[in-house]
Amino acid sequence: MGNDQSAARQARGESVPFAIWQTGGATEHLGGIYATRRLRQMCPLRPGQLLLDIGCGMGYTACSLAREHGARVVAVDSGARSVAEARGRVARAGLAGQVRVVRADAHDLPCAAGSVDCVIVESVLVFCDAPRVLAEVRRALKPGGFVGANELTLLKPPTPELLRLLAETLSIRTFASDGWRALFAQAGFVDVRAAVSRMRLREQLASHIAVDGLGGYLAAAVRGLADASILSAFINRRMLKAARQYASSVGYGLYAGRKPL
Ligand SMILES: C[S@@+](CC[C@H](N)C(=O)[O-])C[C@H]1O[C@@H](n2cnc3c(N)ncnc32)[C@H](O)[C@@H]1O
Secondary structure, three states: OOHHHHHHHHHOOOOOOHHHHHOOOOOOOOOHHHHHHHHHHHOOOOOOOEEEEEOOOOOHHHHHHHHHHOOEEEEEEOOHHHHHHHHHHHHHOOOOOOEEEEEOOOOOOOOOOOOEEEEEEEOOHHHOOHHHHHHHHHHHEEEEEEEEEEEEEEOOOOOHHHHHHHHHHOOOOOEEHHHHHHHHHHOOOEEEEEEEEEOOHHHHHHHHHHHHHHHHHHHHHHHHHOOHHHHHHHOOHHHHHHHHHHHHHEEEEEEEEEOOO
């Protein structure tokens, strides 16, 4: 990727090309809607409570938690195009009175201290300075409030090729489950729990089809793959080899913790 392209990306607040998020359609985290449901069960949320969805992407989780659980939602994302997509989804769903989408950085949340009941973060901490974001989450939460995160998790020590794929090409910094739990505990959360899963292609595909429909999902994948920045970065022998290792070495972890009373 040339410097001009990466400078433009940074100006849009994108750590990785937007097209990558698009390749999977409207949800962009491992485990899809099934993982979101499990994460939701780890984080109690009552109707009318204020939920913060950090790195909301296309806004799918924000809309479904508003609709299914009656939450008021502030959805934040640093990417201009993600914010535009999420605002469009909120408007089409008729949820403008319940979900507010704000362009903001996870390291500097647009929330008063102690104002939020629950925070959901799906596949975002890996792109951030995770300790700083978790400190911000703790600041924003009310005492007793919950945080739930779904993050890429190492299942075994990564090979050098895989590390390069994660760090250089995807801008991802991840840990084993113990490492993630330690970060939550160091940020001051208590009752920290983790549930780690392998990637399951069938689950992932079923989620994409449930969310986007088969046609919508295939169209999103084709749009992503037609992006020159993705083709040059990913479709080469080194990356395809690393991608094969990815499936056996990496899964996802659901992490939940509570701010002490
Ligand atoms: C893999 S996508 C996940 C989107 C959504 N949470 C989901 O699971 O469908 C990562 C999202 O995090 C956003 N993001 C990355 N770094 C961020 C930051 N520092 N602050 C806010 N959002 C960020 C990206 O713009 C992108 O929309």
